[in-house]
Amino acid sequence: MRAQPTDDLVHDFPFDPTYGYDLDALLAVPAPEAPDGFDDFWRARHAEARAVDVAAELGPVEWEAGGFRAHGVTFTSTGGFRLGGWLTLPADGNVVRGLVSVHGYSGRDRPEPETLLPGTAAIWPCARGIGARSLRDDLPAPAAGHVLQGIGSRETYIHGGCAGDVWCAATALLHLVPEAAGRLGYSGISFGGGIGALALPWDDRFRVAALVVPSFGQYPLRLTMPCVGSGEAVRTHHAEHPEVVEVLRYFDAATASTRTRIPVHVGAALFDPAVQPPGQFAVYNALAGPKELFVTTAGHFEYPGKAAEKRALLASEHEFFLARE
Incomplete structure (x- = not known):
């Protein structure tokens, strides 16, 4: 399926959600250069997460449908955060x-096993401070506040903890369902796409991944572009605190993707008012291993044909995963 012309999309945003980029320009967006100590920083974060006793606990069956049953699940992540979510089997x-x-970044209030290949055991964690089962009084739930939490330092920035949540969720899944070892994949959308891009290079348990409209890519460029997503809070904060760019350099999803060598499928949008397309494509462009791109018309936006594109994207992801098993 081919993406539709973005000129046909009617909107009232005070900016152009294509940011003036056509597909050829998007495919040329590079990743920012890694700062000194980038790899050591992330390897240390990963080692910290792998040392956590996740103490995964599986709750009773909450519902069963479509060939899957869903349980509640809780586990411990880095910093002692106790997170919740679901395990579908x-x-x-x-x-x-x-x-x-x-x-x-809008969180999650249920798992989506209808999107899974048959035979998949999946963990659907709610990242710290987000989603129905990991809310905390000491963390701001709205995206505009969450994305700034601890941003003054690379050691305290919340996205480092969220990457830890990914690694600890993998540990929890493999503890509860050990037969999934050796065939572990990752799937993330928007926030989850960007956090996944940050987490994937350092954890060899993941064998394949799918990222949809991934956020947090190409920060130097995104900081110049208004949006209606969490990136606007970062852009506004940066305008008053330009020094924060030195922290963001360690949390750029495109920079991290230059270290990713497993097969990755990316769904990226030509038009997106929440996650700027140049950042999305920078993540795809930077991937160092086997990769496949599915171009969608728009992200974070309703338009005719969206449901059909979403089905085609999911089918493309499934084909990509199956070809690598």
């Missing part, structure tokens, strides 16, 4: 593969 008990699936 094939109703027939036949586990072929595992998946860590991470939500966008």
Whole structure:
């Protein structure tokens, strides 16, 4: 399926959600250069997460549908954060593969097993401070506040903790469903796409991934572009505190992707008012291993044909995963 012309999209944003980029220009957006100590910083964060006793606990079956049953799950992540979410299992008990699936910045209030390949055991964590099962009084839930939490230092910035949540969720899944080891994948959209891009290079348990409209890519460029997503809070903050760019350099999803060598499928949009397309494509362009791009018309925006594009994107992801098993 080909993306529709973005000229046909009617909107009232005070800016152009294509930011003046056509597909050829998007495919040329580079990743920012890594700052000194980038790899050491992330390897240390990963080592910290792998040392956590996640103490995963599986709750009773909450519902069963479409060949899957859903349980509540809790586990411990870095910093002692106790997180919640769901674990979905094939109703027939036949586990072929595992998946860590991470939500966008709007959070999650249920898992989506209808999007899974048969035989998939999936953990659907709510990242710290986001989603129905990981809210905390000491963390701002709205994206505009969450994205700035601890941003004054690379050691305290919340996105480092969110990457830890991904690694600890993988540990929890493999503890609860050990037969998924060796065939573990990752799936993330928007926030989850960007956090996944930050987390994937350092954890060799992941064998394949799918990132949809990934956020947090090409910060130097995105800081010049208005949007209606969490990036606007960062852009506004940066205008008053330009020194924060030295922290953001360690949390650029495109920079991290230059270290990712596993196969990755990316769904990126030509038009997106919330996650600027140049940042999305920078993540794809930077990937160092086998990769496949599915170009959608728009992200974070309703338009005719969106449902059909979403189905085609999911089918493309599934084909990509199956070809690498």
